[in-house]
Amino acid sequence: xxxxxxxxxxxxxxxxxxxxxxxxxxxxxxxxxxxxxxxxxxxxxxxxxxxxxxxxxxxxxxxxxxxxxxxx
Numbered sequence: 001x002x003x004x005x006x007x008x009x010x011x012x013x014x015x016x017x018x019x020x021x022x023x024x025x026x027x028x029x030x031x032x033x034x035x036x037x038x039x040x041x042x043x044x045x046x047x048x049x050x051x052x053x054x055x056x057x058x059x060x061x062x063x064x065x066x067x068x069x070x071x072x
Contacts, residue, residue: 016065023062030055 014020034051038044 014069016069020062020065023058023065026058027055027062030058 030051034048034055037048037051041048
């Protein structure tokens with residue numbers, strides 16, 4: 001009984017865990033694509049900048065979810 005209450009508290013504590021995990025996955029995907037684009041072209045292009053920017057926004061959104069949950 002106590003263990004189930006603890007798991008319930010953890011789930012209630014971090015409401016949007018799935019969104020956080022998706023955001024971190026998207027950070028890895030966009031960063032990987034940016035690095036592939038950078039490696040393929042040999043210099044940074046608009047595509048690399050776009051992918052790095054998307055990666056940064058996903059990182060900001062993911063950590064925003066963390067801080068939102070820490071406030072509660």
